[in-house]
């Protein structure tokens with residue numbers, strides 16, 4: 709605390725590390741930073757933890773704002789992936805942006821095709837720029853309005869209509885599909901094909917899919933992470 713405060717997981721200065729022998733068994737393994745480092749919270753939150761507890765610990769002006777925490781938490785929810793080990797005590801983990809994803813809680817490596825959707829949005833008609841926002845795909849994962857348009861945020865101002873899913877993902881016949889539930893503009897840009905409501909588009913590496921033609925509307929580029 710105070711002037712000499714030091715982050716317990718400071719990457720260089722290890723003088724304030726947690727002493728495992730001082731922990732109660734009920735505090736393990738989650739209290740052991742070697743087994744459960746703060747980086748398990750994923751890339752968006754790691755950046756903010758670094759600013760709060762390393763750069764900004766003695767300099768409040770460098771700490772993230774409440775709005776930045778909110779945005780990072782929301783983006784982190786979209787990086788969550790169910791662990792494939794049915795006995796995993798944690799069940800879910802945050803994708804770590806690697807090409808060989810594995811659950812940090814039980815060590816199980818992901819097996820099979822894993823599509824990661826990179827979101828882009830339009831700031832000028834016809835051109836798309838990256839939003840530093842990714843959506844993980846898993847069976848029965850839903851797609852919402854705030855994924856298809858960067859001007860919509862999942863907060864208390866959403867209308868009832870905006871809370872309804874607009875599509876979902878399924879694994880069927882060895883491929884991942886996006887099923888269109890209520891997207892009027894859904895288009896497979898790679899194949900130049902409109903995908904009407906009730907139909908699906910297969911997720912393959914590099915595929916570009918337009919989600920909305922509205923202002924702020926998004927395009928996804930599929931990346932296979934595994």
Ligand SMILES: [Zn+2]
Pocket residue numbers: 791792793796797798799811812813814815816
């Ligand atoms: Zn696991």
